Amino acid sequence: MKQLLEKHGKTHFNGCLPAYDGRKGFYTAGALPFTSKDFNIKLIDRDESGDINCTVVGRSFFAPGFHKSEIGFGVECWKGFYQSLRPTQMGMSLNMGVKVEVAHGESKRYRVSGITSQPTKKLK
Structure with missing residues (x-):
């Protein structure tokens, strides 16, 4: 573009x-x-481009300059933005906003087990 x-x-x-x-x-x-x-x-192939330093997830864009922090246990919090074009009664509308994505590190894998249907306030 x-x-x-x-x-x-x-x-x-x-x-x-x-x-x-x-x-x-x-x-x-x-x-x-x-x-x-x-x-x-x-x-430009996004995967091979050195000029584009964003991680793209669907319609969301995350760049190291926006914000990236370690939460702990291999989990990271990334701040970025999303965009979409939507039809409205007055024509097309550009919808943009801030997005926060929480993701695990590339090499980290977790198994979730012991899930219960009890409310957390009843758990000991």
Whole structure:
């Protein structure tokens, strides 16, 4: 997207900032001056890119610069953000927010056992 906007933003998009949903959707706030157009861009493999320093989980993005802390026992807390495009009565709406994800370390595996249906206040 960055490459496409830098190269063609002023000439083909009339200065509109498009939103891309990461799949097939490409949205702008207004009409574009064309109905169909082909662009040649170089796609970046997220797994091999050194420039993109984010961990992507679904529609959420986590980067070391946002916040990452060790909770203990191999569990980490990551702060990041999520985004999605949603249809509304007034058109498409960009939904963004802060997200906190708790994950175990890559090499840690735990087995949960001894689960009971008793309320915790009755456990001793």
